[in-house]
Amino acid sequence: MERVNEAAKLTLRSTEVVRDEKEFITATDAETPSFQSQRIEKEISRRQLIDKINNLNFQDRTVNIVFRHKLYPRDLTLRAHPLPCHDSRLACRWVDQFDFNQLSESYTFHHLYLPKGQQFLEVVPEVRSISEDQILFSLPETCREISVRKLQRNQCAGIITYMFQNGATYYGRLIDYGAWQFRVAVATIPPQTFRWIDDDAPVTILFTKLNTTLYSGECRIVRHDRGLQERQYTLEPLQRQIRRFAPREFRTTRHALTPPPDVSFEHPLFGKHINLKVYDISGCGLSVEEEESAAVLLPGLIIPNLELTFSDGSSLHCMAQVVYCKTHYDRKAPYVRCGLAIVDISVEDHIRLLGVMHQATDAHCYVCNKVDMTALWDFFFETGFIYPQKYEFIQANKEHIKATYEKLYNNSPSIASHFIYKQNGRIMAHAATMRFYESSWMLHHHAAIRSSQNRGGLIVLNQSGRFINESHRLYAMKMDYVFCYFRPENKFPAHVFGGSARNIKNPKICSLDLFAYFHHRFDSMNAKDLPGYWRLDDVGGEDLNDLHTFYESQSGGLMLQGLHLSPDRHDCSGLIEAFRNIGLTRERHLFALRYRDKLSAIIMANVADLGLNMSDLTNAVTIIEVDPQPLTQDIIQSALNRIVHFYGTKEVPVLLYPQTAAARMGIESEKSYCLWVYDTQNLDYYFKFLKRLLKFIQH
Template identity: 45%
Template sequence: MISLQEITQLAQNTNLDNQLEDWKKVSRKHLINILNYLNFQACTILINFKHLKYNNTLSLQARPLPCLGDSLNCLWVEPQGLKQKLNSYKFLDIFLTDGQRLIRIKTDVKAISEEGISFTLPEICYELGHRKVKRHACKGIQVDFIQNGALFRGYLLDFSAASFCVEVSAVPPQTFYWINPEYQVYIILKNGQDVLYSGKCRITRQTCGQKTRSFILEPLNHQTYRFKPKKYRSSRHKLTPSPNIIFRHPFTQEMVNLEVGDLAGSGLSVEEYQDDSILLPGMIIPELFIEFADGFKIKCMAQVVYRNTSRTRDDVMYVKCGMAFLDMDIQAQGRLSGILHHVANKMTYVCNWVDLDALWKFFFEAGFVYPGKYALIHTNKEKFKETYERLYIQNPNIARHFIYQSKGIIHGHISIIRFYENTWMIHHHAASRLSDSRAGLVVLNQVERYINDFHRLYSTRMNFVICYFRPDNRFPHRVFGGVTESMNDPKGSSIDPFAYFHYRKNSDRVEIPESCALVKAEPEDLVELESFYKYKSGGLMTHALDLEPGMLGSDELSKEYQRLGFQRERHLFSLKKDGILKAFIMVNVSDTGLNMSDLTNCIHVIVLDSDDLPYTILNSSLCMLSRYYEQDEVPVLLYPVSYTESQSIAYEKIYNLWVLNMQHTDQYFKFMEDLFSRTQKDRFKNSAGFG
């Protein structure tokens, strides 16, 4: 909106009448429509008077009443004492604006009173000028105005995508001399505690107020780097028909509806006419809806990250603005990625409704449920079926699945599950070896794309991705082992091998020696565990598995599982000898079949002192802890593997625990790009299956 200060300055311009030939004419009919719109929007106009003796200008705000003919009636905004005050003034003109255009009306006064004033509308009035970018009035947006350590507070008066006007106050001992108009300032715009914008600005103009002062500010940055830049960015798509974004503007509270240009899992772009643009780079939109053609909506939080000006073939100026998603709930993520994945490949699906009979048939035919695995699960097959019905029909927040299918036949599958507070586990990767040679790679690419799109959002809770795989499994060894070797940074990608075996429950009473104790873990135990692991491996395992002092007692995820009708318990124990930590034990209890190899329903043992912990003591501890499980045979993952060898412990297989730090996704995708060139894809086309 054009500010009161600017209109007042124009009203004092005695040369306006000599410039009429340069201005655009506005007919009475058009003027009446504008006046009625201003009345509808409860806006004001400015009525100017000139002093009879001193020639100074007095500008008063009035509200126009509905206008039906050639008369205009207005009510004063602040009527008290005006009639007497106006005895020293004569009427000059009227100014009104719709934010972009400023219209001047020269006419005669019909009547004036304490309550209001009436005019006869002329046949023609004039539009004084046309703003390149429309300004919009704002209410209730607080401003922090900072320069060289001085903080002034005030309010946002109006804004455009190119500049905005703020009014700030000087509170003693502050003076406005503290503000150097030649230096940039840092501006924070807030609604209560919610920051809506922050950035560096240039002062272009200011008023001369003593206690309060208005500043016209021009943002210096036309691009905001919300996240660390990535080389491997989300894939963007143009949908037909195009969705729209709908949101209430955070500064004006007006509803905005814009057509989406490009849409990706991480953001979108829109276009606006430059004259009417309302998207300011850096501005945060707390609640934005993406509306698709059938009325289906996805809600998110977004931020404007860039604004580029262009020109159409018809020489019309427009701007293209990009928005990054700052947050989106996990179900909305699934719906959006489902749409985008299906656009990219009509045979790919995300978190879709799955025919469970077809899925189980696929698992068996693809060899994912091989005879040895089925021997372990067949006694609990009904529980497996029940768990999978809840996972694939209810589609809970804790799990995501990705399907590659054609004509109703499933060819590939992979899923991820959030099993630690900020860690998701990739598992159940399976592909048909006969029907479609691409299936294994397609679903792996799907989960990679989902991770790349959404891992930076709070609702995803994804700081790490893990996967258990057997080193003799060629495909994951080349992928996860290869990326770890290529990255050569255990804080980016790490692998730790575990010995896997089953502990058979024993009904005999078992006790450990008096010198030993199996007790609940304390924070200092986790500190020692972290020091041991840093010395032994230096990888990411303790971070990814929430084995940090700050995570002790955290049960937010367990409560979420319970709310969704699933089971997740975690119990941490320290095995000590003469008060010294010898082994750390994590007991995870979950639904049968949540992971087919029961890697989410097992005991993790980390031995810190292999030389002074006989297996008989550890075995007694396992016997005591096996009471947490219903089954007779309890899976155990033991680290380091060298302990099993020194103690001659029989184990069934080795599982490598791979962990990827999400700060290093570019290195991961660079490796994958190099690994799966066309010839390499052919080499691995029939290989899939882990976890």
């Protein structure tokens, strides 16, 4: 690594273009045959040439002026700025520094060429005069427009290059780039020599800019210039397809939209603005097509800021990586279809993209759309989702709950999503997800109008599954796990969620844990404090290790990961800040209940806005028994008395694990809840089960 740093100092200490570098601004003689052999020419008039010159002047771009050595078969190319031109006279001012005397003695003018999109104009004018500052030409009546196929390369600057082979690292820069070949210059630092490099073996190339990796991949050495201190290598990438993510059976659904969206970006290696049409797209990626002769994409290339623009003018931004490039010959001209994976995108932009994708599948499906809240509340009551006992809780806090749902449904929060199925403008089914722990999302509020012809409930279940499948790999989504609570006697969730866990038969992929549910009512007149030898402390790292040991012996599932209670996964500060940013409440307090300094139970007090979950499971206390021997109902009640002040109410819902602890301690359980947790790295098992259960399921 010290050699690499030393090389960096040597390479970057001067940006002046020296004479040896100038000879490689254009193609060397070794490259000329392949460059020339694939070119198509047509004649261009002087008037068209003058228009192009003035266009270059307007955009402060340069022309390339080529001189040929009088004795030897080599060219020297110098860049110059063209001045405004209105007749046959053209003046160009030099950009590159050069030895004027040597140029005059050893070289003669040969031609100049002007860039023109994917072509260039080759001009052979008459030289009227030449000086150290500028060169004057008389333009000919015509010139040639030359289209170059496949090996066209773009000049690059500021791209740091590392070349690796068999443990040796060479440092340098990228000179020019094409999708099929590119050229790098690397240096040696003693005791390195270029003889360490086997020209017949592949090398690994890494491109970076401003400490950001832009490309890495294996390449074949095509040729090099045999330089001693610095050597230029022409390289050809070996891979036409890479794996950005682990392969999976159930991939996301792709759509060919009409009219197709556009993607645009500044090419990360040579800075030119690129605009391409989208061939097809999903919530995880897209594919584009480009002419083979104008190809600029390469498998492994990272595009830090890609803009996706739809036909209505709306757009979103993401980071993408090219994962494959496949050439097709079924049209008049060969073209390359390139697949790009979305590797980073904001939550808001991602959910907007998913909204378009779900609508493309079924025009009745909506993701995080603006919701008529009156229609939503009508739906909840009509479906029986808000039953009389539940409404008692809602009625007492209805204004606060209405305000909370307005924020959740119409302020585009980054911590929640909802899925709605409509027919004739009427809500027929609904489901929602919410990020309730740092990297765990909760599935809840699944309801549908009961009708023999309404499959809306199954459709929104499918939507929520698609959402997870299209989101879990994105860093911004923080979706390592998904979970839900359901009553064991409720047939549908027991069949879908409980059935998936029983079918998968691996609690490290999908697990079920049963909780007792009751309410703790605080009575200040009769409240008892913890007796001697008992204390309630903040949780420490060793407590979470003890909890992990207990839970592994008790269940061996994913509850601790899903609830963010594992030793390496317990901080929720980022989530709390996300709730605060949209005006919602989210707190979590962890306590260790000890008897004679030994851990007896972990108590988690989740504090959130009332009604965030209509069963109020998000504003509840969770108790996990670790050592059952000393615990009693009175001890649990006394511990809860110390915690109830976080809720600002005298009654708090409580979840107790394991469910059998309630009966053993004499606590009257009102109901039981199953906690279902799924590891999103293994979604194929879930979709395989769901596909057998529901034949129409998409993913």
